[in-house]
Amino acid sequence: MATERTYIMVKPDGVARGLVGEIIKRFENKGFKLIAIKMLQADEQLITKHYEEHIGKPFFPKIVKYILSGPVVGMVWQGKGVVAYGRVMLGKTDPLKSEPGTIRGDFGIDSGRNVVHGSDSVESAEREIKLWFPEGVVEYTRALDDIIYE
Numbered sequence: 001m002a003t004e005r006t007y008i009m010v011k012p013d014g015v016a017r018g019l020v021g022e023i024i025k026r027f028e029n030k031g032f033k034l035i036a037i038k039m040l041q042a043d044e045q046l047i048t049k050h051y052e053e054h055i056g057k058p059f060f061p062k063i064v065k066y067i068l069s070g071p072v073v074g075m076v077w078q079g080k081g082v083v084a085y086g087r088v089m090l091g092k093t094d095p096l097k098s099e100p101g102t103i104r105g106d107f108g109i110d111s112g113r114n115v116v117h118g119s120d121s122v123e124s125a126e127r128e129i130k131l132w133f134p135e136g137v138v139e140y141t142r143a144l145d146d147i148i149y150e
């Protein structure tokens with residue numbers, strides 16, 4: 001079964017611009033299954049853990065300030081290949097290097113305002129899901145899966 005999961009987060013600029021529904025729509029239309037969603041105001045400890053691989057890099061203080069600038073919407077999406085394909089749907093880190101048709105390609109300009117986050121590997125997805133959803137996700141059967149999957 002399609003048990004792979006990824007952590008997708010609409011960043012504060014995406015929330016402020018009213019892009020939450022647009023981003024959800026793209027993942028739903030593709031056929032991925034939403035198994036957790038919440039809006040929250042992150043704190044510095046959470047965002048530092050989330051971006052721990054970037055601690056010490058020149059842009060690190062800027063990302064922390066960016067993510068703390070307003071509420072985010074965190075989601076867990078499930079499906080076959082959802083981690084890698086989620087990254088395709090997001091586009092590149094730099095929106096100006098992202099293809100039209102991707103979220104960052106369609107809605108962003110600067111890397112420091114790139115609208116959305118998506119896990120870059122199955123391992124980081126599992127780490128990020130635990131971090132952002134310590135309460136767990138919702139397990140449910142979706143009849144649609146019998147139509148979407150071969």
Ligand code: IDP
Pocket residue numbers: 059062063092093094111112113114117118120
């Ligand atoms: P990703 O989000 O595409 O996986 P990462 O390299 O993990 O990219 O960087 C995390 C976030 O930090 C990016 O999404 C972006 O918002 C920000 N960022 C990365 N590189 C730069 C930069 O060179 N300038 C400004 N912000 C950056």
